[in-house]
Amino acid sequence: MTMRPSRLVLTFSALAGLCLLLSGRAEGQSPEAFFKGKTVRIIVGYLAGGGFDAYSRAIGRHLSRHIPGSPTVVVENMPGAGGLISANHLYKIARPDGLTIGHFIGSLLMGQVLGQKGIEFDARKFEYVGSPARAYPVCALTKASGITTVEQWLATRPTPKLGGVAVGASSPDNAIKVLKASLGLPAQIVSGYKGTADIRLASESGELAGSCWPWTSVRSTWRKGLDAGEVKIVLQAGPTPYPDLPHVPLAIKLAKTEEARRLIQVAIHDDATAFYQYALPPGTPKDRVQVLRTAFLSTLKDREFQADAGKAKLDINPVSGEEIEKNVAGLFNLEPAMVARLKELLLQ
Numbered sequence: 001m002t003m004r005p006s007r008l009v010l011t012f013s014a015l016a017g018l019c020l021l022l023s024g025r026a027e028g029q030s031p032e033a034f035f036k037g038k039t040v041r042i043i044v045g046y047l048a049g050g051g052f053d054a055y056s057r058a059i060g061r062h063l064s065r066h067i068p069g070s071p072t073v074v075v076e077n078m079p080g081a082g083g084l085i086s087a088n089h090l091y092k093i094a095r096p097d098g099l100t101i102g103h104f105i106g107s108l109l110m111g112q113v114l115g116q117k118g119i120e121f122d123a124r125k126f127e128y129v130g131s132p133a134r135a136y137p138v139c140a141l142t143k144a145s146g147i148t149t150v151e152q153w154l155a156t157r158p159t160p161k162l163g164g165v166a167v168g169a170s171s172p173d174n175a176i177k178v179l180k181a182s183l184g185l186p187a188q189i190v191s192g193y194k195g196t197a198d199i200r201l202a203s204e205s206g207e208l209a210g211s212c213w214p215w216t217s218v219r220s221t222w223r224k225g226l227d228a229g230e231v232k233i234v235l236q237a238g239p240t241p242y243p244d245l246p247h248v249p250l251a252i253k254l255a256k257t258e259e260a261r262r263l264i265q266v267a268i269h270d271d272a273t274a275f276y277q278y279a280l281p282p283g284t285p286k287d288r289v290q291v292l293r294t295a296f297l298s299t300l301k302d303r304e305f306q307a308d309a310g311k312a313k314l315d316i317n318p319v320s321g322e323e324i325e326k327n328v329a330g331l332f333n334l335e336p337a338m339v340a341r342l343k344e345l346l347l348q
Contacts, residue, residue, distance in 0.1 A: 031291045036069030038099055042278075045086030045104035047079045049197035051217025054312055055132050055276055056103050059296075062305040066295040071099075079194045082166030082173075083108055084118050091121035096281040098288030101129060106274030106324075107171055110267075113331045114343040116168040123328050125282035127289045128274075130296045131319040132309075133216055135275035136238030137175040137268065138245065140218050140231050141210035142203050148232045150249050153185055160209035163199035164191035167347070171275070172199070174346050175212040175237060178267045179251055181345055182260035185235075196221065204230075214275065215242050216315035223313060237268045259341075266334070267342060273319055273327045293321045 042060055046052045053075070060075045067073075078086040083104035090102035108116070109123040139162075141147045147156055164173035173191055180187045190208060193199045200222055202208045215236065218226075225231035236242060237251040251268070255261045278296065280289060299305050300318045309316050334342075 030068070031288065032068035034069065034098070034288070035067050035071040035291075038069070038071040040064075040067065040071050040073045040099050040101065042073065042075045042101045042103055043086050043090065043094075044075060044077050045079065045083030045102070046077065046195040047197050048077055049221065050195040051135075051214060051221060052083075052103055052105070052195075052276065053077065054217070054220050055314060058305065058308050058312055058314060059132065059299055061308060062302050063295060063299050066298040066302070068291060081118060082168065082171075084111075084166070084168075088118075088120045090279060090281055091126070094281045096283035096285075098280065098284050098292060100281060101292070102126075102279045102281075103276075104279075105171055106131075106277045106327075107174055107271055108168075109274060109277075109328055110271060110331055110342070111168050111346075113334065113339060114347055116347060118168075122282075124332065126328075127280040127282065127284045128321040128324040128328070129278040129280060129289075129292050130300075130321045131274060131277045131324060132300055133276060133315040133317040134272045134319060135214035135216060135315075136236065136242070136272050137171065137212045138215045138218055138233045138237065138242075138248070139175075139179070139210065139212040139235040140203075140222060140233055142206075142225070143230050143232060144206060145209035147209060147234060150185075150235050150254070153234055154183075156186060159186040159188045161188045161190050161207075163193050163196075163202055163208045163211040164189045165193055165195065165199075167191055172196070172211045172213040174267060174271070177345055178263055179212065179235070179237065182255050182263045183251060200225075212237070214272075215245065216313075219244075219315075220313040237264065238272070239269050262338070263341070263345075266338060267346070270327065270330070274324045277319075277324050289321070296321075 042056045044053050044056045056075045060073045064070050064073045087104045087108050094100040112119050112123050147153045162176050179185050199211050203210050233248050236248045252264050
């Protein structure tokens with residue numbers, strides 16, 4: 001039997017309305033009504049025990065209070081390929097409903113610009129929630145390596161082994177490669193560790209001399225080694241010294257050429273803005289993006305959270321989602337010569 005056009009239109013309209021209702025986007029639904037009784041998942045692209053996991057666990061304990069409807073917040077780990085597995089999952093698989101937040105390294109966003117293999121996302125389409133801090137790397141080496149100053153490092157033989165996670169625009173690999181190229185530091189990168197937690201263990205066993213990743217993570221997760229004097233910070237790569245590392249030399253001050261300084265600026269200083277970024281899948285409703293951005297920044301200002309973060313030695317220096325968006329846009333406007341140099345340097 002042939003369906004009449006009027007009934008066909010009615011059926012399609014009913015189906016469209018049902019889909020809209022099931023997606024939780026029915027017109028007039030308040031954020032409180034949507035989030036109440038739901039579970040928000042924070043997917044961390046690395047193993048438990050590292051800096052990314054530490055931030056997400058701390059934020060996850062307090063975020064619910066600042067989201068209308070007070071949903072349950074859980075943290076899940078999805079390690080692999082230097083965070084790339086979780087980033088691709090967020091882009092391709094996670095539902096864009098505001099209930100899945102991805103936490104992976106911002107360096108992967110530069111990786112897209114450089115043509116890094118395995119990237120299946122468009123960084124310009126993620127909805128950025130924010131970042132708890134700008135993250136400038138330091139180089140932490142064990143006392144057992146025999147390197148306690150940058151002068152010793154420059155002169156050391158044989159070449160020390162430093163731990164990495166994945167070939168490509170990721171950390172600690174990119175920081176080591178940039179510092180090696182710009183300052184002439186001898187370093188053999190041993191990549192393939194699942195995260196900084198594994199790198200710490202390998203360094204403590206003597207398998208590695210150490211590595212370079214953000215001070216906020218090193219200070220929080222390698223506290224025991226630092227307090228015992230078994231781990232030394234020999235170099236920092238921020239634009240200014242960390243307050244608690246006033247006498248550790250700055251990489252930018254040791255750079256002898258304009259090209260070297262420019263490499264450090266683009267690949268380390270600029271990268272620090274989005275390093276610990278949190279993102280939502282493309283297509284997440286704008287009102288929910290704004291709700292989660294507001295909740296995220298409110299959490300970082302929360303006294304209970306700040307006390308929690310203080311105990312864990314986590315730096316809190318918030319970056320808004322809007323600023324991260326601008327940072328990403330800037331990556332796609334890098335001069336071709338710099339893109340070619342970074343591609344040659346970071347993707348080998």
